[in-house]
Amino acid sequence: xxxxxxxxxxxxxxFNQAVEQHKGKTIFAYFTGSKDAxxxxxxxxxxxxxxxxxxxxxxxxEGCVFIYCQVGERPYWKDPNNDFRKQLKVTAxxxxxxxxxxxxxxxxxxxxxxxxxxxxxxx
Amino acid sequence: xxFSKSYCPHSARVKELFSSLGVAFNILELxxxxxxxxxxxxxLQTLLEEKSHASAYDYDLIVIGGGSGGLSCAKEAAxxxxxxxxxxxxxxxxHGTFWVKHNWETMIEAIQKHIGSLNWHYKSSLRExxxxxxxxxxxxxxxxxxxxxxxxxxEAYFTAANFVIATGERPRYLGLPGDKEYCITSDDLFSLRxxxxxxxxxxxxxxxxxxxxxLIQQLESGSPGKLKVVAKSTEGRETIEDIYNTxxxxxxxxxxTRKLGLEKIGVKINESDIAASIMLCSIRFPQESELKxxxxxxxxxxxxPTTVFTPLEYGCCxxxxxxxxxxxxxxxxxxxxxxxxxxxWTVADRDNNTCYAKIICNRLDxxxxxxxxxxxxxxxxxxxxxxxxxxxGLTKQLLDNTIGIHPTCGEVFTSLxxxxxxGLDISQKGC
Numbered sequence: 001x002x003x004x005x006x007x008x009x010x011x012x013x014x015f016n017q018a019v020e021q022h023k024g025k026t027i028f029a030y031f032t033g034s035k036d037a038x039x040x041x042x043x044x045x046x047x048x049x050x051x052x053x054x055x056x057x058x059x060x061x062e063g064c065v066f067i068y069c070q071v072g073e074r075p076y077w078k079d080p081n082n083d084f085r086k087q088l089k090v091t092a093x094x095x096x097x098x099x100x101x102x103x104x105x106x107x108x109x110x111x112x113x114x115x116x117x118x119x120x121x122x123x
Numbered sequence: 124x125x126f127s128k129s130y131c132p133h134s135a136r137v138k139e140l141f142s143s144l145g146v147a148f149n150i151l152e153l154x155x156x157x158x159x160x161x162x163x164x165x166x167l168q169t170l171l172e173e174k175s176h177a178s179a180y181d182y183d184l185i186v187i188g189g190g191s192g193g194l195s196c197a198k199e200a201a202x203x204x205x206x207x208x209x210x211x212x213x214x215x216x217x218h219g220t221f222w223v224k225h226n227w228e229t230m231i232e233a234i235q236k237h238i239g240s241l242n243w244h245y246k247s248s249l250r251e252x253x254x255x256x257x258x259x260x261x262x263x264x265x266x267x268x269x270x271x272x273x274x275x276x277x278e279a280y281f282t283a284a285n286f287v288i289a290t291g292e293r294p295r296y297l298g299l300p301g302d303k304e305y306c307i308t309s310d311d312l313f314s315l316r317x318x319x320x321x322x323x324x325x326x327x328x329x330x331x332x333x334x335x336x337x338l339i340q341q342l343e344s345g346s347p348g349k350l351k352v353v354a355k356s357t358e359g360r361e362t363i364e365d366i367y368n369t370x371x372x373x374x375x376x377x378x379x380t381r382k383l384g385l386e387k388i389g390v391k392i393n394e395s396d397i398a399a400s401i402m403l404c405s406i407r408f409p410q411e412s413e414l415k416x417x418x419x420x421x422x423x424x425x426x427x428p429t430t431v432f433t434p435l436e437y438g439c440c441x442x443x444x445x446x447x448x449x450x451x452x453x454x455x456x457x458x459x460x461x462x463x464x465x466x467x468w469t470v471a472d473r474d475n476n477t478c479y480a481k482i483i484c485n486r487l488d489x490x491x492x493x494x495x496x497x498x499x500x501x502x503x504x505x506x507x508x509x510x511x512x513x514x515x516g517l518t519k520q521l522l523d524n525t526i527g528i529h530p531t532c533g534e535v536f537t538s539l540x541x542x543x544x545x546g547l548d549i550s551q552k553g554c
Contacts, residue, residue: 102240105247114250
């Protein structure tokens with residue numbers, strides 16, 4: 001049995017479904033610009049942060065949930081009324097956060113392995 | 124590191140004790156360099172540099188306590204390239220409260236969230252500067268060695284060349300049987316599961332007044348148990364007997380140095396140890412450039428502006444009238460004062476004569492303003508500005524020559540006419 005649950009979603013609706021499904025557990029969410037057919041994101045910072053964040057998963061606590069969420073295409077993201085911005089207060093990609101808690105890493109913070117380790121391992 | 128004052132008998136005893144035990148120590152005589160922040164004077168940096176070749180230890184510096192003092196010290200040391208660790212742990216109050224989510228006010232939830240995000244911000248900004256931040260309780264077990272115990276009771280050991288104790292203070296209890304079981308403190312107030320209901324606040328200084336002010340705005344009948352309190356006056360025969368839902372103790376704070384294992388490294392504890400002759404949150408975040416500049420600069424302990432954040436605020440800077448009379452002699456002082464009515468209080472039944480402004484001037488020194496007092500809305504904001512003016516040597520004449528901004532509360536200070544000594548009526552008749 002895996003130490004933690006790894007969920008991959010695209011878009012706001014799928015994200016909420018995943019959160020609902022795992023209600024009651026500690027949920028970490030990583031938001032990235034969506035990837036193209038070649039697996040590359042329109043967001044250059046996300047490309048840089050992803051390996052750091054995925055590597056940081058080794059610090060995640062037992063029984064936690066990690067939701068990897070592709071937010072959508074660039075025009076959707078840039079729209080100030082997009083659901084992530086309005087309802088989740090996620091205003092930048094990449095963002096790594098602990099759902100329902102104040103712990104959050106935004107943009108260049110996601111590139112720092114020590115900060116990623118800290119957010120995953122904190123009690 | 125001993126923070127001391129050259130004239131203080133307690134400090135002298137501590138120094139003697141260290142000498143007699145043969146324990147090496149450094150002294151910072153606060154009255155000589157004037158400034159409370161060792162790292163501002165550059166002394167901390169010097170100390171750390173002296174021992175930087177001692178790579179026998181895990182860290183160059185371990186800071187015990189992650190409050191405003193500990194965090195700024197840790198950050199500074201990290202900027203100088205030192206390997207730093209901060210040990211921060213909130214020991215639960217006897218009521219066992221951590222930051223528990225509850226329902227008695229949505230506002231409390233917002234407060235907790237805010238505190239949570241502040242804490243997270245401090246932690247991540249420390250980590251960014253490569254300071255190791257650990258949520259554990261630190262205590263000494265041997266020379267240069269501490270044991271860190273986390274929430275789960277797991278222990279880890281660390282060594283460092285230097286240590287800074289920045290554990291601050293916690294609220295004091297009465298020292299009576301049952302005080303911890305039946306009373307709460309300000310620590311508990313913002314994590315109560317229930318509305319505190321009818322509350323007795325014991326104490327009359329900042330924390331007591333501010334908590335009372337906060338509670339009065341949350342009037343709700345409470346669900347906690349009933350407590351019968353009997354109080355007897357120390358000055359007469361008066362007794363008060365009443366039933367309360369909550370008893371809140373705000374009778375002062377004491378430093379948290381008792382359970383650090385200091386006795387294991389030969390340090391005896393004195394009363395009021397942590398270097399805080401002013402037990403307030405007066406913030407100074409030192410800039411790098413200030414580090415060298417403040418060597419030898421005097422820290423003015425008299426003109427420290429402060430504010431009590433009661434619903435209607437009280438702000439002051441400099442001397443209280445009684446103290447000023449003690450220092451300068453009453454005949455050498457002129458006190459100007461007035462009641463005033465903030466223009467924004469347009470509700471007709473609001474008393475014209477609630478807010479009060481007062482300055483104390485030294486007649487022997489060009490009517491220098493040596494005391495500033497204001498009771499009214501936004502007193503904190505107003506006091507901050509006038510504190511800077513006092514630092515520049517504000518006099519009554521300069522005040523009179525200052526053009527007032529209309530309509531503000533602060534402008535009353537630019538047109539003070541009535542002296543206390545004249546005995547004239549200062550009440551306001553309306554706009």
